[in-house]
Amino acid sequence: MNQTIARDVGQLESLRVHAADNVRVALRNLPAGHEIDDDGERIVLCEPIRQKHKFTLASLKVGDTVIMYGVTVGRATQPIPTGAALTTENIEHSTASAAPRARRGDWQAPDVSAFQGATFDGYHRPDGRVGTANLWLVVPLVFCENRNIEVLRQSVADALGEDPYRDYKRLARELLHGAAGVEPSPPVTERYFPNVDGVRFLTHTLGCGGTDDDATALCQLLAGYICHPNVAGATVLSLGCQKAQIDMLKGAVAERDPQGLRPVHYLEQQASVSEEALIREALTTIFDGLAEANRVERTPAPLSELSIGVECGGSDGFSGLSANPVVGGVIDRLVALGGSGILSEFPELCGVEHELLARCRDDRVAERFLALMNAYQAHAARVGADFSMNPSPGNIRDGLITDAMKSAGAAKKGGDSPVVDVLDYTEPQTRKGLNLLCTPGNDVESTTGLAGSGANLIMFTTGLGTPTGNPVVPVLKISSNSEMARRMADVIDFDSGPVIRGEASIDELAERLLQLCIDTASGRYRAKAVGLAQYDFIPWKRGVSL
Structure with missing residues (x-):
C-alpha cells in the first residue's frame, strides 16, 4: 500500500489510501463541482473540499461507518451525500470491536541489505547498553x-x-x-x-x-x-x-x-x-x-543497540500519508536489523487495537495491551474524559475529525513488525523489537515517558509544527509537508513532503531517515531541538491527560 501511495499521489488531486475506504483525501484545495475519478467511478464534489480533508465516495445514512486506512474511523450522525466533506457536524468517533487474539504468522521484513553490518558511534556503558549521548x-x-x-x-x-x-x-x-x-x-x-x-x-x-x-x-x-x-x-x-x-x-x-x-x-x-x-x-x-x-x-556499536521511540504532535491530514509511514518504515528496518522501536500514545491507538492485537507475538502480550488500554480509558472516564476528546482544534482544522481517524494514521509510526512487548508507563524496555508503551497523547508527557523507558533516540512527526525536545534523548522532527518544513526550518530535521508530491517513495525516504538516525546517534548530526536547547520534561499524572 505504501508504494501505491507514493506512485499515485503525483498523478492525482486526491487519494484513496486503502481499497476498502469509502472516503478520499484531498491533496489540494478542490472546488465544488470538481470531478474525481475513483477507480473508474465518477465522483462530483457537492461542496469545496479543503486540502488534507476527506470527502465521501458514496452517500452515507445515519449510523453508517466511515472507513479510512481500511479501518473504521467514524460513524455518520446525519445523512451525507456523495462528494461531501467530513466534518465534526456530520460524523462522530467510532471504532471496530477488539478482542485479545494474536496472529502468529511470518512478518515480511523489508530489505535491509544496504544497512547490513552498519554501526553507529555510541557511548558504551558498564551495564552493556549503548548511549547516543553522554x-x-x-x-x-x-x-x-x-x-x-x-x-x-x-x-x-x-x-x-x-x-x-x-x-x-x-x-x-x-x-x-x-x-x-x-x-x-x-x-x-x-x-x-x-x-x-x-x-x-x-x-x-x-x-x-x-x-x-x-x-x-x-x-x-x-x-x-x-x-x-x-x-x-x-x-x-x-x-x-x-x-x-x-x-x-x-x-x-x-x-x-x-x-x-x-x-x-x-x-x-x-x-x-x-x-x-x-x-x-x-x-x-x-x-x-x-x-x-x-x-x-564514542566507539562503534551495532544498530541492534538503537532503541527509537516514535511520537507525533501537531498532526495534520497528511501525517498518516507521509511522515508516519516513513517513520514506520524506519522502525521496520531497525527491527529487521535487531534493533527496537517504541510506539506510545495509547489514546492515539484507539480504533486500531484489533490490528495491533493481531500483531502481538503471543496472547499474553495481546491481553496486556488490551488490559492497559481498558484501564487507561477507565482512568480517563473517572475524571470525565474520553479518548474521543483527543483531537486538538488544530488537528480538526487540518482534517483529523475523529480520534479513530487520527489513530489510524498515528499507528503507522509503528510500521508492520510484530509487537514483542507492552510496557506500562515508566516500565523499562527489556525486549528487542517493537514495544508498545502506555503514555498519554500529550506530546511532552509522552516523549518524557519514551525516554524514561529507555529510548535512546526519538523520531517525532508533525504536520503543523512543534519545537518539542527532550533533556536526555535527541529528538528528530519529521514534517508531513514541505511548506511547513520550509517555514519552520529551524525546528524541522527531515521533510517527508516529497511523498505527497510523488517525488519519492516511502521506502526511499525511510532509508534516508534511517541514515539520519545513525548520524544523529553517532554525534555527526545535531538534532534541531538540541541546538535550540529544547529540553522538555513533564511527568504524566494518570487519568488527567489524553
Whole structure:
C-alpha cells in the first residue's frame, strides 16, 4: 500500500489510501463541482473540499461507518451525500470491536541489505547498553528544589561558557539599550569536557502534595532517566520532608542498576548547613561527574543497540500519508536489523487495537495491551474524559475529525513488525523489537515517558509544527509537508513532503531517515531541538491527560 501511495499521489488531486475506504483525501484545495475519478467511478464534489480533508465516495445514512486506512474511523450522525466533506457536524468517533487474539504468522521484513553490518558511534556503558549521548543529569525530587536547580543551571552554563541563550540575551539588551549599549559576545572557548554532550537540569511540579502512587511513579520515571544509557551519572536534590523520599528513588534506581554501576549523588537541603553549602556540594558532584564522564569516548556499536521511540504532535491530514509511514518504515528496518522501536500514545491507538492485537507475538502480550488500554480509558472516564476528546482544534482544522481517524494514521509510526512487548508507563524496555508503551497523547508527557523507558533516540512527526525536545534523548522532527518544513526550518530535521508530491517513495525516504538516525546517534548530526536547547520534561499524572 505504501508504494501505491507514493506512485499515485503525483498523478492525482486526491487519494484513496486503502481499497476498502469509502472516503478520499484531498491533496489540494478542490472546488465544488470538481470531478474525481475513483477507480473508474465518477465522483462530483457537492461542496469545496479543503486540502488534507476527506470527502465521501458514496452517500452515507445515519449510523453508517466511515472507513479510512481500511479501518473504521467514524460513524455518520446525519445523512451525507456523495462528494461531501467530513466534518465534526456530520460524523462522530467510532471504532471496530477488539478482542485479545494474536496472529502468529511470518512478518515480511523489508530489505535491509544496504544497512547490513552498519554501526553507529555510541557511548558504551558498564551495564552493556549503548548511549547516543553522554550527559550528566541534575534532578529535583520535589518542586521545592526547582529554584536551586535553576541556580545550578545558570552557574554551570556560565562556568563552562555554554549558555544556549546568549544570542537572545544579546538581542534583549540591544532592543532595550540600542546597539551602542550591547556588550560584545564572549569569545567561544575550548570545551572543557569534549567527550561530554552537556549537563541537563530537570524541573517538575511533583514530589509532594499528591498521592502515594504519584510519588512512586515520579521516582520510577526519574530512575529511568538516571539509569538511561545516554546518562553518565546524576546529582539529585531533595528538600527532605516531601512525599517522594530519597530512599524511594534509591530503590527505583537499584531495580534498574542492581550492581550500582551508575554514580548518583543524593543531597538533602534540610540536612545542609546552608543553601550555599548545598549549591557548593552539588556543583562539586557535577564537575567531578563531568570529569569522569569525559573519559568515555564514542566507539562503534551495532544498530541492534538503537532503541527509537516514535511520537507525533501537531498532526495534520497528511501525517498518516507521509511522515508516519516513513517513520514506520524506519522502525521496520531497525527491527529487521535487531534493533527496537517504541510506539506510545495509547489514546492515539484507539480504533486500531484489533490490528495491533493481531500483531502481538503471543496472547499474553495481546491481553496486556488490551488490559492497559481498558484501564487507561477507565482512568480517563473517572475524571470525565474520553479518548474521543483527543483531537486538538488544530488537528480538526487540518482534517483529523475523529480520534479513530487520527489513530489510524498515528499507528503507522509503528510500521508492520510484530509487537514483542507492552510496557506500562515508566516500565523499562527489556525486549528487542517493537514495544508498545502506555503514555498519554500529550506530546511532552509522552516523549518524557519514551525516554524514561529507555529510548535512546526519538523520531517525532508533525504536520503543523512543534519545537518539542527532550533533556536526555535527541529528538528528530519529521514534517508531513514541505511548506511547513520550509517555514519552520529551524525546528524541522527531515521533510517527508516529497511523498505527497510523488517525488519519492516511502521506502526511499525511510532509508534516508534511517541514515539520519545513525548520524544523529553517532554525534555527526545535531538534532534541531538540541541546538535550540529544547529540553522538555513533564511527568504524566494518570487519568488527567489524553
